[in-house]
Amino acid sequence: MAKILVTGGLGYIGSHTVVALMANGHQVCVVDDLSNSSLNVLEGISKITGKKPEFHQFDLRDISATRKYFKAQQSLDGIIHFAASKAVGESVDNPLLYYHNNLGGLVNLLMHTSAKNIIFSSSCTVYGIPDVLPITESAPIKPAMSPYGNTKQIGEEILRDTTQADSNLNVIALRYFNPIGAHESAWIGELPIGVPQNLVPFITQTAAGLRSELQVFGHDYPTADGTCIRDYIHVMDLALAHVIAVERLLNQSNLERFELFNVGTGSGSSVLEVIESFERVNGVSLPYKLASRREGDVVEIYADTTKAFDVLGWKAEQSLDDALKSAWLWERHVRNIF
Ligand code: UD1
Numbered sequence: 001m002a003k004i005l006v007t008g009g010l011g012y013i014g015s016h017t018v019v020a021l022m023a024n025g026h027q028v029c030v031v032d033d034l035s036n037s038s039l040n041v042l043e044g045i046s047k048i049t050g051k052k053p054e055f056h057q058f059d060l061r062d063i064s065a066t067r068k069y070f071k072a073q074q075s076l077d078g079i080i081h082f083a084a085s086k087a088v089g090e091s092v093d094n095p096l097l098y099y100h101n102n103l104g105g106l107v108n109l110l111m112h113t114s115a116k117n118i119i120f121s122s123s124c125t126v127y128g129i130p131d132v133l134p135i136t137e138s139a140p141i142k143p144a145m146s147p148y149g150n151t152k153q154i155g156e157e158i159l160r161d162t163t164q165a166d167s168n169l170n171v172i173a174l175r176y177f178n179p180i181g182a183h184e185s186a187w188i189g190e191l192p193i194g195v196p197q198n199l200v201p202f203i204t205q206t207a208a209g210l211r212s213e214l215q216v217f218g219h220d221y222p223t224a225d226g227t228c229i230r231d232y233i234h235v236m237d238l239a240l241a242h243v244i245a246v247e248r249l250l251n252q253s254n255l256e257r258f259e260l261f262n263v264g265t266g267s268g269s270s271v272l273e274v275i276e277s278f279e280r281v282n283g284v285s286l287p288y289k290l291a292s293r294r295e296g297d298v299v300e301i302y303a304d305t306t307k308a309f310d311v312l313g314w315k316a317e318q319s320l321d322d323a324l325k326s327a328w329l330w331e332r333h334v335r336n337i338f
Contacts, residue, residue: 002250003027003075007060007109008082009053010037012190013121013179013235015045017080019188020239021246022049029076031069032083033059036193044187060105070112078117078246081109084151087197088125088296091148102151103158110162117249119242120159120173124231124264124301125149127175133268134304137175137260145296156260163257170257172245177231177264177303179238181323182330189330190235199274200232200324204331207284214286216271218293223300227271231264231302234318234326238263244312255311264303265316274320281321282328 004021008014009030015037021028022045030042030053046052058065060083084102085091091098106120126149127135128142144150159171180200182189195211196202206214219226241263248254269277279286309315332338 001025001027002077002246003029004246005029005031005073005076005079005115006082007031007079007105008084008121010034010039010041011082013176013238014080014082015041015188016183016235016239017082017242018045018053019048019183020236020243022051022053024243026243028053029073030055031058031060033057035059036085041188047187048183048185060108061101063108066108066112070114074114076113076115077250078119079109079113079115080119080121080242080246081106082121084121086148088146088148089197091146091151095147098147098151102148103154106155106158110158116168116170117246118159118169118171119245119249120155120171122156122173122175122260123149123152124175124177124262124303126153126156127301129298130301133300134266134302135262136304137262137307145298160258167257170249170254172249172254172259172261174241174245174261174263176238177233177262177301179235180232181234181236181318181326183236184326184329186326186329186333189327189334191334199271200327203275203278203286204327206288207278207282207286207328208331208335208337210335212287214275214288215291216275216288217291217297219290221293221299223270225270225272228297229268229270229300229302231266231268232274232320232323233263233265233316234323237316237318241308241312241314244314248312261308261312262303262305263308264305266303266305268300268302269320274324277320278324278328281325284328
């Protein structure tokens with residue numbers, strides 16, 4: 001059993017990873033500033049696992065709180081660092097918030113912790129507009145399409161440079177594609193504050209009657225049905241990838257001190273295919289209309305997952321249908337729709 005700190009552990013991917021770590025016998029500590037989460041998530045985690053992880057509320061940009069926390073936590077075996085802002089549009093409107101929070105928090109964490117095994121939450125957004133699909137980890141990093149994307153690129157660079165300077169530090173960056181869905185119990189899930197920016201929470205809130213209709217952003221793209229294609233991965237598959245990655249570092253099985261892996265399913269689905277799957281598996285009809293393109297959208301991206309399978313022995317097990325079923329179960333649970 002290892003002692004793992006999960007920063008941003010009450011957020012969407014963080015909370016599912018906390019559950020997966022605990023299910024695999026690890027002791028988990030959570031740090032979260034509750035800027036985009038709530039204490040109810042801690043309750044959800046304890047309903048699922050039967051235990052409440054140790055929790056500290058502070059912002060990793062707060063130097064004295066961070067110093068104090070890590071002074072008291074000398075025995076951490078590893079850190080999974082999620083704590084960051086993640087709304088692409090917001091990052092365009094408020095870039096300094098993103099550079100300050102996503103990079104300031106990371107640097108502060110690295111300066112104060114003595115833990116030597118770190119998993120970093122990166123994104124397929126680092127690839128920009130891909131030249132070749134499916135995209136492999138060796139594809140070139142393109143200019144970021146948003147300040148959010150830039151913070152993921154720079155975050156990887158900060159970690160790569162730091163592993164070069166500190167020969168005891170080991171890092172794995174996981175580049176996520178599009179995480180969706182919820183834990184099967186529906187005790188935790190994705191709960192964005194305000195109007196959802198991402199497709200699946202918008203779909204579930206529309207089905208729940210909170211939004212009048214979904215807008216499909218763009219229907220004249222050069223794809224089979226004219227809508228954009230993404231690699232949607234079940235959040236519990238993604239959570240398990242974190243457990244495997246951190247255990248790889250704990251077992252010292254990593255071949256390099258800075259490693260990178262795509263975490264996706266390896267296949268793409270269009271927006272209309274997601275809607276069709278949601279309606280079919282849940283037996284609901286979704287009001288939607290074809291609308292104009294959203295600025296900054298990549299036409300098509302999906303992962304080559306060969307490296308994750310060959311090196312980590314990980315592959316996604318759950319389907320798009322499974323993920324959309326769990327997403328709707330969670331939304332109904334939150335809204336008391338039975
Ligand atoms: C974006 C980021 C990704 C980030 C993720 C989570 C990029 C290229 N990707 O993913 O790095 O991790 O957000 O914040 O910046 N759509 C609709 N109607 C809606 C909402 C979305 O049609 O109301 C469409 C979009 O146009 C897109 C697809 O659904 O084609 C997925 O969109 P979204 O869920 O927002 O994720 P990404 O933009 O792919």
